[in-house]
Amino acid sequence: MQSSCVLRIMDRTQYDTIIVGGGTSGSVLAARLSEDAHRNVLLIERGGDHSSYDDKVLKAERVWDAAASRRFSRTRRMRFRGNFLRNNITVGHTLGGTSAINAMAAVRGQPEDYDAWSELGCEGWSWQDVLPVFKKLENDLDFQDTKLHSSKGPLPLRRWRPAEFSLAQHALYQGVQEMGVKVCDDVNDRSKLPGVGVFPGTTRSGTERVTVSLAYLTPEVRQRANLTIVTDCPVGKVEFGKGPQAKRVIGVRTQDDRLILGKEVIVSCGALGSPQLLLLSGVGPQEELARHQIPPVHDLPGVGRNMQEHVGTCLIYRGPYEEEMIGSPAKILWADDYDGNGDINFHISAAPVRSGPIIGTISAVPVYHMLPTTRGAVTLNRKNPHGFPDCDLNFLTHPQDLAALQKIVARVLEWEQTRAFKDWGAIRLFPRPTPNTLKKVKWAKQIKTISYFHAVGTCAMGSVDDSQAVLDSQCRVHGIEGLRVVDASSMPRIIRGNTYLCCTMFAERVAEFMNK
Ligand SMILES: Cc1cc2nc3c(=O)[nH]c(=O)nc-3n(C[C@H](O)[C@H](O)[C@H](O)COP(=O)(O)OP(=O)(O)OC[C@H]3O[C@@H](n4cnc5c(N)ncnc54)[C@H](O)[C@@H]3O)c2cc1C
Structure with missing residues (x-):
């Protein structure tokens, strides 16, 4: 394949830092690392540049079109173990990257999540450490x-x-309050949760999307003279030196076989793409490298393992009226605790899916278990190692996760009894409202899981004594010199x-660690 990128890369330049993947994390890294005028930075992205954006990306109400584009x-589309339905995995x-196609919901997770990272040995990642960073990245238009x-x-x-809520969203927001749930004016303030509130979205006016790359790049x-951005250029592997330098990074090779030299490489290809690139480069579990006849560089059993995702299911309703879609479908967040001990272990929202003069409005009410027990894995695509990786989320293979989902769905059924729900005038289309549908046995048989599109953990940070850890606390790959992985895959545990x-x-x- 002849990609336009190679024409723009100076073949003999040796970059100080090569960032592979210009997505959510990669865009931030490129902007922050190039603040140091002495660091020569190259950002390589497999997809197109901002000039290719159209209304699907730029208009907030078209988020599902962007994800489908x-x-x-x-x-x-994959069938996971423990799942009775095929699910889409989308990136x-x-x-x-995914900030150009997601639902724009900007939620931090709970302080306890970051303190748990710190307790796992990830130094510098406690809530106290990361709160100033969450503040640094945002221009909060409501709480300045x-x-x-x-x-x-x-x-x-x-x-x-x-005024931007759909009727289903109004019904959820009001109905949940009838159930005694507190209103929360800031879902990123732990002291105000559990509660029902409104998602912050990454938008200035409510009508447009601001991707992370538009905000940072x-x-x-x-x-900047020291920043080169190359798009439409998939990277095929990370390159290493020879002999005593065999575990030292020397650059990357594009899929069309051009070597680009770099002193340090940061892989930011996402929770699926990063383990894939490491495996293609010979870094990962040795049995998997052998299966694909990839020459091993370093045996790291945790690459592609420890995959975590919020498991959910979805109830579907039909409301009586046609409605205009305004902004992102992710607007209302009910973040609560199914056990009553104050933990935030579920999310429920309501999202219009389709509207028309005859059908009225079809809305989804997705429910998610935010503390899943199961772990999945990303492996190379058996037919084509460069193609979309294989993955198995292992959904519901632990009985606790199924029990949790049942309890969360029970909260939705309580909501169906509220005045606000009845005033909405909707009927449930799925699961069909037969008396037995939601009883334990039947439910277990017919539950259809969905993912929250939040896969993380496939190149996790952790101490060197942890055999499954891939990265140290500054995201440097254990056992390799000059290689970091920085993105969703680096999280040791999924956040709530x-x-x-x-x-x-x-x-x-x-970037703060590297700019010190
Ligand atoms: C449909 C959908 C809706 C979502 N909604 C929300 C939401 O509302 N709120 C929320 O918080 N999260 C949401 N998420 C999840 C969230 O967007 C992601 O967790 C996050 O953006 C991931 O960021 P990342 O930096 O890890 O990877 P990405 O942003 O995916 O970036 C990875 C980049 O690497 C590039 N790349 C991959 N391989 C290569 C290669 N070999 N060579 C060069 N480049 C490569 C990719 O093209 C991509 O640009 C959603 C996800 C999806 C799919």
């Missing part, structure tokens, strides 16, 4: 310059207004929140 995303494929928020960062955050940043703000923070934090 072959131009901006890659999707594979972004453009500058901005408070203990928790800031208006000085690059990424605009705005909470959806009641501004025209001024792109003019949506993952994209966390990826942005993650990259900011590693």
Whole structure:
């Protein structure tokens, strides 16, 4: 394949830092690392540049079109173990990565999640360490310059207004309050949860999407002489030296076989793409490298393992009226605890899916278990190692996860009894409202799981004594010199929140380590 990228890369340049993957994390790294004028940075992205963005990316109400678009995303339909339905696994494929196709919900996760990382030996990642970084990245348009928020960062955050809610969202917001759940004006303030509130979205006006790359890779940043951005250029592998330098990175090789030299390589290809690139480069579990006849560079059993994702299921309703779609479908967040001990272990929201004069409005009410027990894995595609990787989320293979989902669905059934739900006038289409449908046995048989699109952990940070850890606390690959992995895959444990703000923070934090 002849890619346009090679024409723009100076073959003999040796970059100080090569970032592979210009997605959510990679965009932040490129902007922050190139602030040091003495560091020559190359960012390589497999998808297109900002110039390829169209309304699917730029208009907030078209988020599902962006996720379904072959131009901006890659999707594979897979059947997971423990699942009775095929699920889509989708990732972004453009500058901005998955931030260009996601639902824009900007949630940090709980302070306890980061303290748990720190307890696992990830130094510098406690809540106290990361809170200033969450503030640094945001321009919060609703809570400016408070203990928790800031208006000085690059990424605009705005909470959806009641006038922008759909009827299902109004019914959820009001109905849950009838059930005694507190209203929370800031879902990123732990002291106000459990509660029902409004997602912050990465938008200034509610009508447009701001991708992480638009926020960070501004025209001024792109003019820096020490930053080169190359798009439409898939990288095929990381290259290492020879003999005594066999575990020292020397650069990357593009899929069309050009070697680009770099002193340090940062892989930011996402929770699926990063383990894939490490495996293709000979870094990973030796039995898997052998299966694909990849010459081994370093045996690291944790690469591709420890995959974590919020498991969910979805109830579908039909409301009586046609409605206009305004902004992202992710607006209302009910973040609560099915056991009553104050933990945040579930998310429930309501999202319009389709509307028309005859059908009225079809809405999904997805429920998610935020503390899943099961772990999955990403492996190389058996037919084509460079193709979309194989993965198995192992959903519901642990009985605790099924029990948790049943309890969370029971909360939705309580909501169906509220005045606000009845005033909405909707009927449930799925699961069909027969008396037995939601009883334990039947439910277990017919549950159809969905993912929250929050896969993490496949190149996890952890101490060198942990055989499954791939990275140290500054995201350097154990046993290799000059290689880091910085993105959703680096998280040791999934957070109890949506993952994209966390990826942005993650990259900011590693840039701080590197710029010290
Ligand atoms: C449909 C959908 C909706 C979502 N909604 C939300 C939401 O509302 N809120 C939220 O918090 N999270 C959401 N998420 C999840 C969130 O967006 C991701 O967790 C996060 O953006 C991942 O960031 P990342 O940096 O790890 O990877 P990405 O942003 O995916 O970046 C990886 C980049 O690497 C590039 N790449 C991959 N392989 C190569 C290669 N070999 N060579 C060169 N480049 C390569 C890719 O093209 C991509 O640009 C959603 C996800 C999806 C799919």
